[in-house]
Amino acid sequence: MTSHRRILLILGGGIAAYKTLELIRRLRESGCSICAVLTDAASQFVTPLSVASLTNEKIYQGLFDLTNETKIGHIQLSRDADLIVVAPATADLMAKMAAGLATDLATTLLLATDKPVLIAPAMNVRMWEHPATQRNLKQLKKDGVKIIGPNEGDMACGEFGLGRMAEPAEILKSIIVQFEKQNDRVTKLKSLDTKEHTKPLDGCRALVTAGPTWEPIDPVRYLTNRSSGKQGFAIARELVEAGANVVLVAGPVALNDPRGLKTVRVETAEQMLAACEHILPVDIAICAAAVSDWCASSQAINKLKKSSISSRQLELKENPDILKSISMKSKDRPKLVVGFAAETEDLIKNATEKRKAKGCDWMVANDVAPGTDAMGGNTNQVHLITSDGVEAWPQLPKTEVAHSLVTRIGHHLRARAASSPGKKQGGKRDR
Numbered sequence: 043m044t045s046h047r048r049i050l051l052i053l054g055g056g057i058a059a060y061k062t063l064e065l066i067r068r069l070r071e072s073g074c075s076i077c078a079v080l081t082d083a084a085s086q087f088v089t090p091l092s093v094a095s096l097t098n099e100k101i102y103q104g105l106f107d108l109t110n111e112t113k114i115g116h117i118q119l120s121r122d123a124d125l126i127v128v129a130p131a132t133a134d135l136m137a138k139m140a141a142g143l144a145t146d147l148a149t150t151l152l153l154a155t156d157k158p159v160l161i162a163p164a165m166n167v168r169m170w171e172h173p174a175t176q177r178n179l180k181q182l183k184k185d186g187v188k189i190i191g192p193n194e195g196d197m198a199c200g201e202f203g204l205g206r207m208a209e210p211a212e213i214l215k216s217i218i219v220q221f222e223k224q225n226d227r228v229t230k231l232k233s234l235d236t237k238e239h240t241k242p243l244d245g246c247r248a249l250v251t252a253g254p255t256w257e258p259i260d261p262v263r264y265l266t267n268r269s270s271g272k273q274g275f276a277i278a279r280e281l282v283e284a285g286a287n288v289v290l291v292a293g294p295v296a297l298n299d300p301r302g303l304k305t306v307r308v309e310t311a312e313q314m315l316a317a318c319e320h321i322l323p324v325d326i327a328i329c330a331a332a333v334s335d336w337c338a339s340s341q342a343i344n345k346l347k348k349s350s351i352s353s354r355q356l357e358l359k360e361n362p363d364i365l366k367s368i369s370m371k372s373k374d375r376p377k378l379v380v381g382f383a384a385e386t387e388d389l390i391k392n393a394t395e396k397r398k399a400k401g402c403d404w405m406v407a408n409d410v411a412p413g414t415d416a417m418g419g420n421t422n423q424v425h426l427i428t429s430d431g432v433e434a435w436p437q438l439p440k441t442e443v444a445h446s447l448v449t450r451i452g453h454h455l456r457a458r459a460a461s462s463p464g465k466k467q468g469g470k471r472d473r
């Protein structure tokens with residue numbers, strides 16, 4: 043009697059193999075049994091012992107593993123499975139599958155099977171975009187292979203783009219879809235799906251500002267700062283991952299629009315404020331933009347001549363404070379307003395005062411003194427300042443800071459909802 047599903051899981055050789063361990067754990071929790079096969083390269087990334095411990099079954103690596111066992115040949119191994127999952131599916135594995143090669147146990151099983159196959163590609167963005175990989179992908183789709191991912195994001199190699207393996211939760215969901223398609227008993231998996239895949243910020247609207255602003259002086263010159271927008275973009279992407287409906291208002295940055303959200307591009311602080319006003323009301327506002335505090339009092343129509351600025355003085359006026367204006371809203375104020383304070387001295391003192399002066403709920407303080415990586419770099423060392431006090435976070439990649447911040451927001455809003463059930467969104471501020 044088949045009370046549970048059986049999966050033949052093939053691990054290719056990629057850094058993403060560590061995420062496959064989490065997938066195995068989740069599949070086992072859902073009642074699936076797993077037979078794992080590791081390519082030679084895969085065993086360089088995860089140990090056969092950890093895979094065997096998690097599957098609680100013998101794992102297979104080479105063709106000889108099978109020929110020694112008279113009862114189990116490679117045909118049998120693939121026939122025993124309800125579904126074959128390849129995660130991570132490297133460019134090399136995809137190429138071999140598309141060409142129908144059977145050079146090792148993994149590819150032999152993939153060629154010998156008549157069962158549905160789901161692959162989770164993972165590779166460097168250039169390898170993914172290469173015409174050969176795209177050609178192989180097309181062929182595999184034509185052959186009926188199901189594909190999950192890859193996702194866009196930062197890569198282990200330091201680049202950014204498409205090529206990250208789909209998350210274990212996404213692969214699990216795709217497996218459930220496959221089983222549903224097979225129209226069989228999936229009750230157990232389904233209940234797991236509902237339990238674990240309700241995203242923490244489902245149904246929330248979020249606004250994120252990011253990047254610098256450009257404040258024109260004349261048609262060719264402007265005032266700005268060194269902000270890259272990376273931290274704000276990473277937060278926007280994390281909010282999407284957490285299920286929020288996100289609008290990102292971005293100053294001039296060299297970053298592509300993230301997927302799964304709306305990006306509004308602006309140049310000046312005035313335009314950023316207008317865009318934000320248009321997007322409000324929201325549940326969460328995160329002002330990560332390094333808005334220029336000043337702009338030129340008047341913008342010259344023609345390029346200014348050196349001689350036209352007497353005593354080399356430029357007259358400035360203060361820009362509107364977007365964070366403050368959102369925080370101080372009397373009607374439809376977001377449930378949570380988060381600001382960023384970039385300081386070069388007296389970080390905690392200045393950021394704590396800024397939190398009070400601007401009226402936001404949380405202030406993320408970061409040291410941008412020369413020598414730190416915060417402005418323009420990929421890492422950030424922040425302090426989270428709330429009404430409860432100051433928390434020092436370690437130096438982390440900006441993507442990790444974003445992940446921790448969004449996780450924190452999820453917990454905070456859940457606790458808030460639990461403490462005041464039935465309260466309408468966009469109500470009182472969170473202090």
Ligand code: C5P
Nearest residue numbers: 329330331333361362363364365381382
């Ligand atoms: O005053 P300061 O620029 O240090 O404040 C930083 C915080 O205030 C950031 O969250 C930034 O996005 C926000 N800010 C703003 N509008 C301004 C200046 C800063 O929203 N004009």
